[in-house]
Amino acid sequence: IAPNMLFEVAGVLNEKPDTDIIYFDEDKLTADGKTRIEPFFKPEWSPHLLLATNFLMHSIFRRELALQAGAFSAEMDGAQDWDLAFRCVEKTNKIAHIPKILYHWRKVEGSAAGDANAKPWATDAQLRSVSNHLTRQGVRGAQVSQSQFGIIRVQWPHNQPKVSIIIPTKNNAKLLLACLSSIFDKTTYQNYEIILIDNNSTEAAALHYLGLLKRDSRVKIIEYSGQFNYSEANNLGVQQADGDVFVFLNNDTEILDGSWLDDLVGWAVQPHVGVVGAKLIRPDGTIQHAGMVMGLAGHGSHVFDGAPENRHGIFGMAEWYRDYQAVTGACMTVRREVFEALGGFDENYRIGYGDIELCLRAVSANYHVIYTPFARLLHHEGGSRGFFIPPSDVLRASVQMLPWVAANDPYFNLNLSYIKRIPALTQPDEMSKEARIIHIMKQFKLVETDETETLTVLSQKVAGQLTPMSSFGSGEDTPSEARLKIMFVSHDLSLSGAPLVFWLLARYLKSKGYQITLFSPKDGPLRSKYDEIGVDVKIDPAILDYDKLRGDAIAVAQAMQDYEIVVANTILTWTTIHVARALQKPSVWWIHESGRGKDLVASRPEIATAFAAVDAIIFPAQVTASLYTNLIQKDNSFVMPHGLDLDLIKNSIGEAIEKPDKFSVVHVGSIEPRKGQDVLLQAIEDLPPHIQKNLACYFVGRVLDTGFYAKIQKMAQNLNNIHFVGQVPHEQVLAYVQMADLFTLTSRDEVLPITILEAMALGKAILATNVGGIAEVIEHKQNGLLVSSGDYRALASNLARVFDQRAHLSRLGDAARQTFDENLTIDRFGQNITRVIEELDMKH
CATH class of the missing domain: 3.40.50.2000 (Glycogen Phosphorylase B;)
Structure with a gap:
């Protein structure tokens, strides 16, 4: 034992005097006792890990508890410590872990510390210790076996409930074919259905394959239109499912072991289990998923990611059952009653983190999240939809999950790195977990700072307010009583x-x-x-x-x-x-x-x-x-076209502009090529001399492009009565519009300019280019005149027509005003926006 072991144990007992079991991390000593090797850093109390390995070996047990449990049993020789551990934990949950190496196990010849095969006769006792424990826990008929030396497997009894395998998909027939073929060909469990959520597939091969699948009684195909939302798609699948157990599966997976579904179902039907995850293997044979650790490499990531299978390291093996706080949704199993109790996936998460969030809710509801290594699947990671995650998902997860991230994950070990997915010792210079979240947010263009305090404060205020949104089991919309x-x-x-x-x-x-x-x-x-x-x-x-x-x-x-x-x-x-x-x-x-x-x-x-x-x-x-x-x-x-307030416009008109004794044309817009003042000048130059002489043009607006301004000033030098008013207060702008015989806007690009609406409100005849939304409020020759962008000859022709036939001005102006009154008032616009706001309020 380490020199400070008893001191550390006394410290725990001083803090929590009623503690019954205390365990700690350990390593091994070479036979000469000089070199410490092979450390084993353990998680906090993990009841299901104990089914796979006796991590309570070399622990401290309260005397009264050990005696009450029956002490060591000679019948369990070779696994007597494991057997005692089971009988003790059946009687107490007052278990403490000291995350320090306080025991050094010497690797002497003939010892299990040096060779796991040193005591082959102990295997039967190990299996019996696990089996006896399950029996005492009320589990009848569980089969406990050893898949390979030292790897314990429990096959839980169940009554073959119907399983709904829910798979979102879009196009990529090759992936889907491989996934479904592996299910059909390898799965030994027979009572299942497949729910395919097709998100707007368009590729011919995919549509052909989906057509073939419609003939298969085991398959339901649900059409899911619109922007893909992982959470919404899976909730939709549940609504169409008949099963008592749901398996949420990516279409870029393939089954490796035929008993995969038996294993997932066996765990999922245990009353205390909420979510079950599987082992996912990459095509290169390395592990892609063997459980998740909150705070690992960011919000939470896959521990053992990139490691080979069947390797013992400083955090044990990926071949052991594990308790976790989260597992991946690429293959996730939940029984119906749990899913319904939790309320389904949170549809606020569109692509990422929805699987983690569901698991965390399960943990908060006192369910266990379990990883089983015996449900093995191949995972072509990113094959389904790539690696894209929306910034809103990243931000929501950062705020909502920060408390989970900042805390040390109880199913990990604080001596291990939160940077490296393959378990390794932490380093003194590692970035803090909070700083990693900020770093990720910077990558998604959400923040610029490296400072973490503001995120922490925000999370403390907001995280508890973020509740799941789900179409699954949602009630009727009800409007809020108070104004928003x-x-x-x-x-x-x-x-x-x-x-x-x-x-x-x-x-x-x-x-x-x-x-x-x-x-x-x-x-x-x-x-x-x-x-x-x-x-x-x-x-x-x-x-x-x-x-x-x-x-x-x-x-x-x-x-x-x-x-x-x-x-x-x-x-x-x-x-x-x-x-x-x-x-x-x-x-x-x-x-x-x-x-x-x-x-x-x-x-x-x-x-x-x-x-x-x-x-x-x-x-x-x-x-x-x-x-x-x-x-x-x-x-x-x-x-929704903009809306303006007619009374406000009239009351805002500034001091009247003295009207010249000429036909007055007013153009309102910033001085820049986009507004096309040069085109209007070309049109004026193209007019007959007698019209040019009796026409005055006013350009109202600030100069945005000085080079363009110099160009049009030079063009105006050859023309009479061209006035550059410049930038003036809005009241004076309206006064110029009021004074005009004809309002013009000769833009090359527009959306729906306010100046057009103001001219319509004031009953002005309008001559404009048919760009952007202008053509949606002005109908040629009905309530205004329209020409193509850049067509100065058509502009000149229409100028000449209204100059010679001025009676048209009044008719066009009256029609423009009528259009404004019917469609473009602030009351109409405000009512439309209010309707949208109230509908959103009811939905949320």
Whole structure:
């Protein structure tokens, strides 16, 4: 024994005087007693590990307990210590582990320490000790055998319950064929059905194979449309399953041992067992999964990953039964009553971590999570759907699982590395478990900092509030009785179109009783308007880093936790959407961007994946929505043109602009190539001289491109009555529009510009290019005039027509105003948004 063993034992007894059994880590000594080798670092109390190996050998037992248990039995010679351990643990759960090596087992000749085959006659006693223990525990008919020397196997009795093997799949017929063929050809257990959850397969080979499978009475095929969600797909499978036991299986697995299902079912039907995991082997023969350790290599990972089979190391063997806190969902078994009691998989997790989260809920409900090495499968890791994980899954897991990660996993050993998946000694310079989580979040573009305290604080506040969302067994939707607290997130507080309409929406919702708080990364002139309507504004640069085009997820989450729903403005607020998904807050994403937005989602996967995380997407125009069609795979997108407040527009018109004695044309828009001021100048130059002489054109807007501004100034030198007004207050902009005979907008690219809506509200005749959403609110010759982008000749022709036939101006203006009143008011827009918000509130 180690010199300090009794001291350490006394310390445990001083702290917990009622402890009955104390065990500790151990190693071996060479025969000469000089060299310590082969350490064995043990987990905390693991009752099912004791079925596989006597890790309580060389332990401290309370005298009264040992005597009460009957002390050593001569009939169990060769396994008398294991037998005594079983009889003692049947009478107490007051067991303590000291994670220090306090016993050194000398490897002398003829000793089991030196050669496991030294006492072959002990095998029968070992098997009987396990069998007798199970019998005393009320398990009748269990078969205990030794699959190879030293490896104990328990085959549990059961009544052959029906098993539903639930397999999500999409395309890749070769993988699915290999998986199902191995089940059909090798499985000795016969009472099973296969539930295939087909997620929009399109490949001809897959569709052909699925067609063949429809003829097989053992197979049900469930159509599952929309964006893939692992948790939702499996919950859907359960709803269609007839079995009393569920096996959740990846389609990139193949059965290796025919008794795999017998073994999983035997464990799953034990009343105290919640979840059962299998041993997964890579094609190269190394272990891919033999259980999970929370905090290993991040949130939690596969222990023994990459190790060969049948190797004894410092954490024992992967061939032993193990208690764990989690096992992988690539092959996971749960009996129906447990799954229903837990409420199914949490659909807030789309791809990753849902299997871990279900296991942790099972542990919290006092069920055991068991790993069995005798259910062996081949796993073509990543074959099903690759290795992609949505940022929202990473963030939710980081917040929710941090307490589990930060604690030392009881089924591991604190002397072992949390970096290396093949068990090895920890090193002094290893990154902390919390720091590893932050590192992973950085990889997913969720944070920039290396600091862990903010995540810890956030987790402490929020983790307990994150409850599972599941379509499995969900009740009816019920609306909330009180008006919601809504978090508005805007990319800025300028007076440009998107922020201004966002303010109008906030104003409308507040008038209906909603509690609105606006978050923005920087201040701006719109702040005063929010102040006027009593909406609190919080400025936080961490909401959006303009250089990196992303927010800090932890900062956003800290801001979000007190709100019930989130409304985010522009595609730049994508981080907010991922955070809302992680914190299970309903989210509405208002996307205005066209070409720029399309470029962003093409180059930034983290932005593209936000489309699957959001609950509702609002587009101002159908043409904008069509740019993102490939990213929208569920019925949650809506086209809603902006709405403006007519009374506010009229009351905001500044001092009247003196109308010239000429035909006045007003163009409102920032000075940049996108707005096409050069095209309008070309059109004016193409007009007959008498029209040019009697036409005055006003360009209102700030200069964004100085080179382009110089170009159009030079073009204007050859023309009469061209005025560059520049940037003026919004009230003065409206005054120019009010003064105009004709409002023009000759953009090359637009979504649905606010200036068009304002001109319509003021009953102005409009001549514009048919780009973006303009053509969705202006119908040519009905409530305005439209020309193709860049077509200055068509623009000139229409200018000449309205100049010569001015009666058309009034008719077009009246029709534009009617369109505005019917479709483009803030009341109509606000009602549509309110309907979306209330539906999301009921669903959540």
